[in-house]
Each structure stands twice: as structure tokens, then as C-alpha cells.
Amino acid sequence: MKCVKVPLRQLNDTRVQLMENGQMNMEYRIKAGNEYGYIPVNEDVDDYEIVDIELEPLKRTAHNFSELLEDELTSEEIENLRTSFDTIGDIVILEIPENLIGKKQIIGDAALKFTKRKAIYMKKSAIKGTIRIRDLEFLSGEDDSITIHKEHGARLKLDVKEVYFSPRLATERKRVMESVEDGEKILDMFCGIGPFPIVIAKNRNVDIIAVDINESAIRYLDENIKLNKLKGNITTYCGDVREVSKSFNTKFDRIIMNLPGLAYTFLDVAVDLIEDGGIINYYEFSDSYEQGINRLKSACSNIGKDVEIINTRKVKSTSPGEWHVAIDGKVIEKSDD
Numbered sequence: 001m002k003c004v005k006v007p008l009r010q011l012n013d014t015r016v017q018l019m020e021n022g023q024m025n026m027e028y029r030i031k032a033g034n035e036y037g038y039i040p041v042n043e044d045v046d047d048y049e050i051v052d053i054e055l056e057p058l059k060r061t062a063h064n065f066s067e068l069l070e071d072e073l074t075s076e077e078i079e080n081l082r083t084s085f086d087t088i089g090d091i092v093i094l095e096i097p098e099n100l101i102g103k104k105q106i107i108g109d110a111a112l113k114f115t116k117r118k119a120i121y122m123k124k125s126a127i128k129g130t131i132r133i134r135d136l137e138f139l140s141g142e143d144d145s146i147t148i149h150k151e152h153g154a155r156l157k158l159d160v161k162e163v164y165f166s167p168r169l170a171t172e173r174k175r176v177m178e179s180v181e182d183g184e185k186i187l188d189m190f191c192g193i194g195p196f197p198i199v200i201a202k203n204r205n206v207d208i209i210a211v212d213i214n215e216s217a218i219r220y221l222d223e224n225i226k227l228n229k230l231k232g233n234i235t236t237y238c239g240d241v242r243e244v245s246k247s248f249n250t251k252f253d254r255i256i257m258n259l260p261g262l263a264y265t266f267l268d269v270a271v272d273l274i275e276d277g278g279i280i281n282y283y284e285f286s287d288s289y290e291q292g293i294n295r296l297k298s299a300c301s302n303i304g305k306d307v308e309i310i311n312t313r314k315v316k317s318t319s320p321g322e323w324h325v326a327i328d329g330k331v332i333e334k335s336d337d
């Protein structure tokens with residue numbers, strides 16, 4: 001490596017001058033001996049002694065995910081991976097497409113370096129089964145799937161392998177919370193670890209009954225109730241809401257139904273438990289609002305009620321042309337006309 005050789009006391013001034021003139025080779029580390037220093041240069045430099053010695057190359061530190069993977073993947077592949085990141089507390093879950101599975105370890109290590117979180121897991125299946133969880137494969141960091149996720153000032157403890165949780169619903173939860181008024185009696189029919197109840201009860205003085213069939217989810221919700229300073233009150237039940245709700249001797253001002261694949265099959269239970277004028281926050285997977293609105297109307301009609309649709313939203317895209325949609329319906333007395 002071509003270097004300028006200077007007495008040690010001139011090393012710093014020379015380095016600055018060579019850098020300013022664009023003559024220094026920035027890919028290598030400067031070497032300091034006992035009497036002389038050696039500065040790597042790109043070309044011969046007038047007025048200096050030039051020598052040829054071995055220098056250590058400088059390790060470049062990658063600044064972002066793309067830089068960490070630029071030698072392995074195309075920029076499109078990197079961008080697709082980056083948008084698949086779900087960060088839950090100090091855990092990152094990512095989706096690696098089939099054609100990149102051979103590079104999963106490199107990708108996992110890069111994600112760990114880039115995100116500086118505790119653990120990286122890879123999705124191994126779709127969300128499935130009654131309790132709506134997916135298989136995960138540990139890729140990098142520390143294999144500990146328990147974490148605390150912070151959302152809208154609430155702390156949500158969970159095990160990403162045992163329960164359903166999506167950070168992508170944060171905006172929806174805030175929207176629902178903001179529409180809740182103090183004093184409401186609320187039923188969350190499919191509460192999971194309780195993100196809706198916790199975020200609502202943290203901000204509103206309400207009474208919430210939260211039900212889930214997954215024992216682990218209810219265990220974490222019980223912990224989350226203790227972890228957060230709540231204005232409202234939450235009572236938990238573990239079991240099938242169709243059975244559990246038979247013991248409720250109260251009606252509700254609001255019912256939350258976030259089980260989008262199957263919520264429609266529980267609409268008969270919900271319309272039975274809602275007060276007149278109460279709101280059902282109903283969710284389903286669909287390419288339109290029409291199907292959900294018709295299902296709500298039909299469930300209400302079956303018990304001689306009507307529904308006024310007060311809001312519809314696309315919460316998130318689930319596959320091309322299909323959405324997780326939200327429909328807020330106010331259940332009312334049927335008018336005569």
C-alpha cells in the first residue's frame with residue numbers, strides 16, 4: 001500500500017492536509033510506528049517520502065439494513081423484507097419469501113444488527129387455528145419470545161409464540177378508544193392479551209368484560225391489568241364467548257368483535273347482549289363493506305332491531321384485494337316505516 005511517511009509529530013497535520021486535498025486513501029487505517037507514521041494515499045504526493053507498506057483495511061460499518069445486505073440481495077428484495085418487519089416490544093418478526101430461505105441466517109443477523117432488538121423470529125406459517133397464532137422460527141439474538149410492547153402509553157406483556165398480537169392495529173385501537181365515553185359498559189368478545197381493553201381502560205373510566213378462549217392470552221391480560229395504571233375496570237373470563245356470556249346478567253353499551261375471520265358467526269350473541277343505542281365494533285376480512293353491513297343488518301333484523309352504520313374503515317390490507325375492515329354499527333329500535 002502506497003503511504004506517506006512522516007515523523008510522528010507531523011502525523012496529524014499531514015493527515016488533515018492530505019484529507020483536505022483528497023489525496024488520502026480512506027479505505028485503510030493509518031499506522032503509527034515508534035518514530036514515523038504512515039498515511040495511506042491514492043497517488044504520489046510531492047514533497048513527501050512515499051513508501052510501500054502493508055496497512056490494515058478499515059472495516060466499514062453498515063448504516064442501514066440495505067447496506068448490510070447489499071452484497072446478498074437485490075434492492076427490491078431488501079425493500080420487501082423491510083416492509084415485512086413487525087416489531088413487538090424488543091422482538092422483530094419478519095417474513096422471508098420462499099426464494100430467500102437459503103439466506104435466512106444472513107437476513108436474521110442483519111435484522112438483529114440493524115434493529116438492535118433482542119431477538120429476530122421468522123414467520124413459519126400463516127395465522128391459524130382457533131387461538132389465531134402462527135409458527136415462528138428463531139433466527140438471531142436471544143431465543144426469548146416474551147416481551148413487553150408499548151402502545152399509546154400502555155404496557156402489553158405477551159409471548160409472541162403463544163398468543164395473537166398485531167402492532168399494526170395500534171391506530172385502530174386508538175380510534176376506538178377515542179370514541180369511547182366514560183361510564184360505558186363494554187364487552188370485548190375476543191380480547192387476546194387485551195390491547196383494546198387496556199388502551200381503553202387506561203384512558204376512560206369504563207367497565208370492561210374481556211373474554212378469550214386462549215388461556216395464555218388471559219394470563220397475560222391479567223398481568224397487563226396489574227402492569228398498567230388504569231382509570232377503568234377490566235374483568236377477564238377464559239372460555240368460548242358463546243358459552244361464557246350465558247352467565248352475564250347485564251347488557252353492554254359497546255361490544256368489540258375483533259375475530260375478523262369468524263366474527264360474523266357470533267353476531268347472534270352480540271346483538272342479544274347489546275343495549276339499545278349501543279355500538280358494535282365489528283371486524284371482518286372482505287373486499288367490501290357491503291357483506292359486513294348486510295350481516296350486521298340481518299343479525300339485528302333477526303331480533304327485531306335495526307342498525308345504523310356510523311363508520312366504516314379499511315384497517316389493513318391482508319392480501320391483494322382483501323382488507324381487514326372495521327364497521328361500527330349502532331343497534332337501534334326498528335322504525336315503523
Ligand SMILES: C[S@@+](CC[C@H](N)C(=O)[O-])C[C@H]1O[C@@H](n2cnc3c(N)ncnc32)[C@H](O)[C@@H]1O
Pocket residue numbers: 130131132164165166169189190191192193194195196211212213214217239240241242258259260
Ligand atoms: C384476532 S385475535 C384478536 C385479539 C385481540 N382482540 C387483539 O386485537 O389483539 C382473536 C382472538 O379471539 C380468540 N378466540 C377465538 N375464538 C374464540 C371464542 N369462541 N371465544 C373467545 N375467544 C375466542 C383467540 O384466542 C384470539 O386471541
